[in-house]
Amino acid sequence: MNDLSRAINEQRAALEGAWSRVLDSSYVVMGPEHAAFEAELAALVGATDAVAVASGTDALELMLRATMPGGRDVVVTAANAGGYTTTAARRGGFTVRYVDVDAQTHLVDPDALLKVLDERVGVVVVTHLYGRAADVAAVRAVCEPRGIRVVEDCAQAIGARTDEGPVGSRADAAAFSFYPTKNLGALGDGGAVTTSSEEIAARLRALRQYGWDAKYRIGVDGGRNSRLDEAQAAVLRTRMPLLSAQNEARRGIIQRYAAVGASGVRVLPAEGAGHVGHLAVVVADDRARLREHLESHLIRTDVHYPVPDHLQDAFRDEYADVSLPVTASLADRILTLPCFAEMTPDEVDRVCGALASY
Structure with a gap:
């Protein structure tokens, strides 16, 4: 990652x-x-x-x-x-x-x-x-x-x-x-x-x-x-002083992922100066299957974040009556792909290839 x-x-x-x-x-x-x-x-x-x-x-x-x-x-x-x-x-x-x-x-x-x-x-x-x-x-x-x-x-x-x-x-x-x-x-x-x-x-x-x-x-x-x-x-x-160039590199990686257009996967866009590409997040119809596919290509993934705050075990009883339908739905479908400024072109190509073959 x-x-x-x-x-x-x-x-x-x-x-x-x-x-x-x-x-x-x-x-x-x-x-x-x-x-x-x-x-x-x-x-x-x-x-x-x-x-x-x-x-x-x-x-x-x-x-x-x-x-x-x-x-x-x-x-x-x-x-x-x-x-x-x-x-x-x-x-x-x-x-x-x-x-x-x-x-x-x-x-x-x-x-x-x-x-x-x-x-x-x-x-x-x-x-x-x-x-x-x-x-x-x-x-x-x-x-x-x-x-x-x-x-x-x-x-x-x-x-x-x-x-x-x-x-x-x-x-x-x-x-x-x-x-x-x-x-x-x-x-x-x-x-x-x-x-x-x-x-x-x-x-x-x-x-x-x-x-x-x-x-x-x-x-x-x-x-x-x-x-x-x-x-x-x-x-x-x-x-x-390196921040601006590194933010641009991160944006470029995410835009490469977004250009692939994998079936059943929506890459959150990172266009323009209003996005610094901190994380490359996708929304998948079947997260488990996508994650397994990427792992078979030796690509590590993560979930940011798997448990919404109001459902955390430490205090979920306090929020038993709270309903956040959009938040809950997204938590089940989001997946984070590798994205950091020092990624090599070959590594980005490998992620894009894996997305394209999904």
Whole structure:
């Protein structure tokens, strides 16, 4: 599905240089690499501030804590994105409510939102799933008149741009993950939140470091230790200039798959700058048969994601009355094909050939 060693080997000299800068500086946490990375990330996504943290899940949780309006306690999200927002929201002490998705895009359906909004809802999370930018403006049009904040989950879509602007700049705040398999990946965990609100940025900076408003002085309750270390910041700064070309390579791979036109298989398209090709996902009439066929050609596949959040064993009893028909139907039919920027032309040809012979 992804061979991380290829990128590491190709970038080895630059990565060693990044590590050397950290060693020479003697800073290990929140030093010059960290500060420079935050500035460069904010510029990339068109926000005024970026606040780096220890992981994408921490980014989601702290973003929800920093944006939840007073007197409200419900987070609304899609249930088809791996449970990360659910985990973060529950860890933050919030109630999670789910909205169904559009059958074609697999993204939050703005029309379905109206069925789940009430005075308890404080934040709606828009996930840019598989690398495709969602229609944030449509969600804001539904939410903002009701005093509900809209935030973006950009973990799979860094670098995506639409006519509205880059993902990460179109809502109250946006969370990013730099897990190694992401389009912009560290050599370990990492995350960040971007925002153009001074108030939200200040709250995030306090929350990521014990709730301090000055050293050893806690001014915000609910803080934690969640900091992106210098080494990972240096790695991400080294890789950021490569992002655009790698996103283009990923898009090209998915477009090759889509051009095959396999019977009973729909490849989700990845056309234009609004999609960064994070995952190559297909919808199959018979997923098990397609997966077996691909495995017979020595092609590994995966499912992103097999169990919708409201059906997870840990809390499915809470959502026994929840019905998300589109989400449930897609979970039984989606399949992910290999897609990473370092794939060789022969490997892409082999996947295309296997699809064509299905």
